[in-house]
Amino acid sequence: MVKIAIIGAGVNGLTCALKIKEKYSDFDVTIFSEEFTPNTTGDGSGGLWYPYLCGSTSQENLTKWGSETYRFLHDLWYTGGYHISLIPIYELYRDKREVLRPRWADLVFGYRELDMRQLDHLSRMHSINYAAGRTFTTFVIQAPKLLDYLYKRYKAANGKVVKAKLSSLSDPLLMAYHVVVNCTGVGARQLVPDDRVFPIRGQIVKVKAPWLNYTIVDEDSGHYVIPNDALCVLGGTHQEHDYRRELDDENKDFIVKGCKQMIPGLKYAELIQHWAGLRPGRDEVRLETEERGGKVYIHNYGHGGSGLTLFWGCGDSVVELLGESLSSIKPSDITSKL
Numbered sequence: 001m002v003k004i005a006i007i008g009a010g011v012n013g014l015t016c017a018l019k020i021k022e023k024y025s026d027f028d029v030t031i032f033s034e035e036f037t038p039n040t041t042g043d044g045s046g047g048l049w050y051p052y053l054c055g056s057t058s059q060e061n062l063t064k065w066g067s068e069t070y071r072f073l074h075d076l077w078y079t080g081g082y083h084i085s086l087i088p089i090y091e092l093y094r095d096k097r098e099v100l101r102p103r104w105a106d107l108v109f110g111y112r113e114l115d116m117r118q119l120d121h122l123s124r125m126h127s128i129n130y131a132a133g134r135t136f137t138t139f140v141i142q143a144p145k146l147l148d149y150l151y152k153r154y155k156a157a158n159g160k161v162v163k164a165k166l167s168s169l170s171d172p173l174l175m176a177y178h179v180v181v182n183c184t185g186v187g188a189r190q191l192v193p194d195d196r197v198f199p200i201r202g203q204i205v206k207v208k209a210p211w212l213n214y215t216i217v218d219e220d221s222g223h224y225v226i227p228n229d230a231l232c233v234l235g236g237t238h239q240e241h242d243y244r245r246e247l248d249d250e251n252k253d254f255i256v257k258g259c260k261q262m263i264p265g266l267k268y269a270e271l272i273q274h275w276a277g278l279r280p281g282r283d284e285v286r287l288e289t290e291e292r293g294g295k296v297y298i299h300n301y302g303h304g305g306s307g308l309t310l311f312w313g314c315g316d317s318v319v320e321l322l323g324e325s326l327s328s329i330k331p332s333d334i335t336s337k338l
């Protein structure tokens, strides 16, 4: 039997494991991970479909992976019952500037640059002078619900899980596996090791504010408000090379003050939780095959602030790479690893 190991049970690891197991039901697929949902980075995230902080990953890849993910979220939203909202986002700038149209603009609903009348309206609504911006309609998920759905779907396909922290890509636990898929997020820095990976720390606040029904991102101050169907995420920070997972009081004040300036009604919002996590930063997403010591490794990490925006499309690319590498596994290897 072909044996596949996936390292990492974040949104990327779960998606790859699920897609592989559903395509190759007779393969032995096992996830090895230190943490599982609800304790992964994606669980705490804003859950917004929005390409953000993913270095110089090509527009072509962002559009390919992003569109497959957008379509997947659309199908779940259309079916209903998955806690996915479809709402407008306003991305705003205080200084006049040209807002470049990204290639992914063609795949989202209702993309347009904001004109002066719309900017005046938003400036009055939020008591801040905005000079440029864009809007489109996008998906916001309750991330722990989506991760739980992916996990249960994987288990229902007879996928296996092992809770373990691996020391390296040649960890003895991986010995019996023909192909290893590496989805370790910021953990790839030590595991691979890959010093192009670095943390981009993000602190946020979760509140209840059910009257809010659009996302707003103030690109100049760094504040954002992302409502999902249960709560509202207020942000945020993006501190490169900062490994602290503990909360920072100054960051709390910065977030709460800035978001209340944009939306004064937030003073009535019930506080649910403060949270900080590490986005897996890299100069670009690494999604490629590597052969080391006769074993095939497929890397899928470094998604920065876009893991929930690209995961489904990245999973498809991993399955394609796996298909290409299967021919290199000799039948004798398969019997010897039984």
Ligand SMILES: Cc1cc2nc3c(=O)[nH]c(=O)nc-3n(C[C@H](O)[C@H](O)[C@H](O)COP(=O)(O)OP(=O)(O)OC[C@H]3O[C@@H](n4cnc5c(N)ncnc54)[C@H](O)[C@@H]3O)c2cc1C
Residues within 6 Å of the ligand: 007, 008, 009, 010, 011, 012, 013, 032, 033, 034, 035, 036, 040, 041, 042, 043, 044, 045, 046, 047, 048, 049, 050, 164, 165, 166, 167, 183, 184, 185, 186, 187, 188, 191, 201, 202, 203, 204, 236, 276, 277, 278, 279, 280, 300, 301, 302, 303, 304, 305, 306, 307, 308, 309, 310
């Ligand atoms: C504050 C904040 C807000 C965000 N908001 C958004 C958003 O709105 N939209 C969006 O698209 N993205 C957002 N992100 C980014 C998103 O959360 C990440 O891109 C995404 O979670 C990365 O997923 P991943 O599966 O690659 O990594 P992770 O979720 O970090 O998972 C890595 C997995 O690997 C495991 N692991 C690591 N090392 C080892 C090891 N040595 N041995 C065994 N297991 C190991 C971990 O335990 C974990 O299970 C946000 C992030 C933060 C911090």
